[in-house]
Amino acid sequence: MALNMSDDEDIDFHRQQFQHPDDADDMDINSDSDGDAEQAEEQAQRPQRRDRIPLHHFLQLIGGGHVIERNGAADNDELVTNLKRSGVIIQDTAIKAMRMCPRNMFVPEQHRNAAFTDSPIRLEELDFNVSAPHMHASCLEALQLEPGHKLLDVGAGCGIINACAAYMVGRTGLSVGIDIRKSAVKLAVSNIKRLKATSQEFASQASVCKIELHNVFMPSNKHQGQYDRVHVGASCPPDRLAALLPLLRPQGGIIVTPVSPNDLRMISVNAQGDVTQKVISQVRYSELELPNDAEIIMATLKMKRHAQTAVPPPPSTYAQDVANITSHTGYSSSSGSNGSEQSGFMMPASKKTSEVERNRGSGSGRMWPTRVAKLLSSCSGNLGSSEPVRADDSILQGPEDNVKLELADLGPTDLVLMGNGWSIPVHRYGTALTLA
Secondary structure, X not given: OOOOOOOOOEEEEEOOOOOOHHHHHHXXXXXXXXXXXXXXXXXXXXXXXXXXXXXXHHHHHHOXXXXXXXXXXXXXXXXXXXXXXXXXXXOHHHHHHHHHOOHHXXXXXXXXXXXXXXXXXXXXXXXXEEOOHHHHXXXXXXXXXXXXXXXXXXOOOOOHHXXXXXXXXXXXXXXXEEEOOHHHHHHHHHHHHHHHHHOHHHHHHOOEEEEEEOOOOOOOOOOOOOEOEEEEOOEEOHHHHXXXXXXXXXXXXXXXXXXXXXXXXXXXXXXXXXXXXXXEEEOOOOEOOOOOHHHHHHHHHHHHHHHHHOOXXXXXXXXXXXXXXXXXXXXXXXXXXXXXXXXXXXXOOOHXXXXXXXXXXXXXXXXXXXXXXXXXXXXXXXXXXXXXXXXOOOEEEOOOOOOEEEHHHOOOOOEEEEEOOEEEEEEEEOOEEEEO
């Protein structure tokens, strides 16, 4: 098990010399110079027993892990190469993602001279930390991201995890980040936009990245059950871990989060809802900022009030409209038809329509519903035409069989459907819609 600590936590091994109690009577506080010389000579012969090594090195060595080199690298490629050589990052996809998303592009300009050092960066002006690269690498490895996955990054910060994840899940996936600080959201959005503008490969292969202002512990259904993977960028209290589980999709997934006081855990949930936890390493993270009870109560009441007052959208009538168009019979023409001819529209034959048909001649064999159907058929084949159909035309003409429909047959236009380069007048009869 690898253990990671910051460099400022050094352990000082100093083996002090203690006088055995049995030798107390032999001590002479007024010893002569000869005794002092003998004591100095004896101390000189003893091996040096004072050494200082970084605590994270010591803990990793006794835990069987690798010692992480924290010296500054010349560029991002060298930084990633060092992480790979130290065994922190193994997956090819994670390695390529970290190379694609250089760390210096995700910190403010005044901190870029420290971007390639494997240590956290404190952004005092924005009041949060950018984690060390080896922590980003460890989390990306543990998330086991695959193409098509949807990731949620809680505490997105500078946005580097979101960017790496977007590249790993590809165009068919999704990378969403949330943070409670407007300054962090603004920074992450600008960083990812700059990366897309400067890297054609990232822009063409990465998924959509969304960064939102939100507190995941506030009552909300917005992100529930939508993600395959969840990453948390700050230490979560153990009693709040259950609130993260509903973020995963019903078939389960993986959550990687620091847990107070010092664990970095991988929480796996299967389709049956079984939960297993694995401690990846020992880490130090800042604490998540949690809402207080009053904020949770107010948010709950607001959500309930919204649910009670929301007006649900009316159900779609598309299926019924199609059924009406395809199943209803036509009406008799003025020539004395027996009504057996099928019509594509449920429209009553008005007196005015009958007169028009009579004027056009009973031998034409064209009832107005048939002409409507033929006109629509011709219009559907010419929606890309540069000549739009106008609502104020007195006669609409289709290209096939010289089909003509007079608007007098249908009465005044109720509304016009508009599209890119086309428009269709709409007439309403009773409860049925007819397109002309």
